[in-house]
Amino acid sequence: MLDADGILLxxxxxxxxxxxxxGRTATQSLxxxxxxxxxxRGQSGLKSFCVLWAVGASALLxxxxxxxxxxxxxxxxxxxxxxxxxxxxxxxxxxxxxxASQSSTDYLLxxxxxxxxxxxxxxATRSDWQRIQQLRATSKxxxxxxxDVEMNAALGCGQYRAGVALYERLCNLELNKEVLTFNxxxxxxxxxxxxxxxxxxxxxxxxxYRMDETMAAARLVAAADEGDIRTAxxxxxxxxxxxxxxxxxxxxxxxxxxxxxxxxxxxxxxxxFNSMLNMSLTPDVQVFTALISTFAxxxxxxxxxxxxxxxxxxVQPTWLFADAYLKALFSVPQKDRRLSLAELAELLxxxxxxxxxxxxxxxxxxxxxxxxxxxxxxVSKLALRRHGL
Numbered sequence: 124m125l126d127a128d129g130i131l132l133x134x135x136x137x138x139x140x141x142x143x144x145x146g147r148t149a150t151q152s153l154x155x156x157x158x159x160x161x162x163x164r165g166q167s168g169l170k171s172f173c174v175l176w177a178v179g180a181s182a183l184l185x186x187x188x189x190x191x192x193x194x195x196x197x198x199x200x201x202x203x204x205x206x207x208x209x210x211x212x213x214x215x216x217x218x219x220x221x222x223a224s225q226s227s228t229d230y231l232l233x234x235x236x237x238x239x240x241x242x243x244x245x246x247a248t249r250s251d252w253q254r255i256q257q258l259r260a261t262s263k264x265x266x267x268x269x270x271d272v273e274m275n276a277a278l279g280c281g282q283y284r285a286g287v288a289l290y291e292r293l294c295n296l297e298l299n300k301e302v303l304t305f306n307x308x309x310x311x312x313x314x315x316x317x318x319x320x321x322x323x324x325x326x327x328x329x330x331x332y333r334m335d336e337t338m339a340a341a342r343l344v345a346a347a348d349e350g351d352i353r354t355a356x357x358x359x360x361x362x363x364x365x366x367x368x369x370x371x372x373x374x375x376x377x378x379x380x381x382x383x384x385x386x387x388x389x390x391x392x393x394x395x396f397n398s399m400l401n402m403s404l405t406p407d408v409q410v411f412t413a414l415i416s417t418f419a420x421x422x423x424x425x426x427x428x429x430x431x432x433x434x435x436x437x438v439q440p441t442w443l444f445a446d447a448y449l450k451a452l453f454s455v456p457q458k459d460r461r462l463s464l465a466e467l468a469e470l471l472x473x474x475x476x477x478x479x480x481x482x483x484x485x486x487x488x489x490x491x492x493x494x495x496x497x498x499x500x501x502v503s504k505l506a507l508r509r510h511g512l
Contacts, residue, residue: 236264240272247276252285267298274307283314302332306341313345321345336367343376350383352391359395371407374399378413382457392417405436412444418451423477426452430488440488442495449503452482461498468506483512 232240239262246254255276259269270293277286290308293300305328312320325342332338339358346355355377362369374395381392392414399406406414411433418425426448433440440448450457453470462470471479486504489496 230266230268232266232268236266239264240268243269243272243276247272247279250276250280252276252280252282265296265298267293267301267304270298271301271303271307274304274311278307278310278314283311286311287315287317287320300327300331302328302335302338305332306337309341309345313348316348318349318351321349334361334365334367336362336370336373339367340370340373340376343373343380347376347379347383350380350385352377352380352384352388355380356391359398369399369402369404371399371404371410374404375407375409375413378410378417382413382416389417389421406438408433408438408441408444411438412441412447415444415451416447416457419454421451423452423475423481426481426485430485440492442489442492442497442500445485445489445492445500446497448485448489449482449500452478452485453503455499462502464502464505464509467502468509471506471510479507479510479512483507 239258243255243258246252246258255273259273262269270289274286274289277283277289286307290304290311293304305324308324309321309328312318312324325345328338339362342358343355346352346358359369359373359377362373377395378392381388381395396406396410396414399410411429415426415429418429429448447457449455453467453474455462455470471482482503486500486507489500
C-alpha cells in the first residue's frame with residue numbers, strides 16, 4: 124500500500140516474519156547499533172536526518188519518512204527485560220536508579236546511623252522534604268548513603284538545586300561516589316539545565332565504573348531534558364555493544380530527547396520506536412506520548428495509525444497523551460502559551476477538514492479521561508464546536 128507520496132506503508136504486524144521470537148537477537152542488536160551510529164552522526168540540529176532500517180523491507184526515508192513499524196510485539200507482549208540474566212528485575216518494565224548497583228564500599232553504620240538513615244528514607248518515600256531537613260539538621264553524619272538518600276528525595280520532591288548542592292557538598296568532603304551517586308547527580312544537573320556539569324559527571328562516572336543499565340538510564344534522562352538526541356543515540360548504541368538490556372524506560376527517555384530537541388526529530392523518533400518493537404519491548408502510553416509529540420506536520424493517516432496501534436496493544440490514553448496528540452495534530456508547539464478560544468478557532472480555520480474531523484474523533488476516544496483534560500483539550504473541543512463539529 125502506498126501513501127500520497129508513493130512511500131510504502133505497511134501495517135505493524137505485516138513487517139515481521141510469523142515466527143518472531145521474543146528478546147533481542149544478535150542480528151537485531153547489530154542493526155540497532157548500526158542505525159544508532161547513523162543517528163549519532165546526524166547533522167547538527169537534525170534538520171536533515173537519514174536512517175535505514177533493514178528489517179522486513181521497511182525504511183525511514185529522507186525528507187518524507189513514512190510511518191511504518193519494522194516489527195511486531197509478540198502476542199504475549201512479553202518485555203525483553205524479563206528475559207535478562209541474574210540480577211535483572213523481571214518487573215517493572217522501567218528502569219529506576221538502583222542503590223545496589225556496583226556498590227564499591229561496605230558502609231559500616233552504627234545502630235543510630237542506620238536508624239536515622241531509615242527515618243530519612245521513610246520521609247523520602249513520602250516526599251516529605253521538610254521532615255528530611257529536620258532529621259539531617261540534628262545529625263553530623265557524613266557518609267555517602269545519607270547523601271544518596273537525600274539527593275534521591277530532592278529529585279522526587281522537585282528540589283533540584285538543593286540536590287545539586289548536596290552532591291557538590293559530597294564532592295567537597297571527598298566522600299566515595301557510588302553508581303547511584305553519579306546517577307542522581309546526572310539527573311539533578313539535567314533538571315537544572317547545567318549541561319556542562321552533566322558531561323563532567325558522566326566522564327567521571329565512566330572512569331570509575333563500568334556502565335550498567337541504571338547508569339545508562341540516568342544519562343538518557345539528562346539527554347532527554349536537554350533534547351540531546353546524539354548522546355541518547357550513543358548511549359543506546361553502547362548498550363548494544365556491551366550487551367546490556369535496554370528497557371522501555373531507556374527508549375522513552377531517548378524519545379523524549381527527540382521531543383525536546385530544537386527541531387522535533389520525527390525520523391529519529393520513528394527509528395527508535397521501530398528499534399524498540401524489534402527488540403520485543405512493549406510500548407506504553409509514555410512511549411506513545413513522546414512519539415506523538417514529534418508528529419507535527421505529519422499526514423492525518425499517521426496520527427490515525429498511532430491511535431490504531433494503541434488500541435491493538437490495549438494502551439489507554441492519558442490526558443497528557445491527549446494534549447500532545449491534539450497539539451501535534453494542530454501543529455501547536457507542545458510548550459506554547461495557552462491559546463484563547465478565539466485564537467484556537469482562528470488557527471483551526473486554516474486546517475483541512477480531514478484534520479478537524481480527526482480531532483473530533485480523537486476527542487471522542489479521549490472521553491475516558493475527560494475529567495482530567497488539559498485546558499488545551501477543553502478549548503479545542505469548544506473551538507471545534509464553533510466550526511460546527
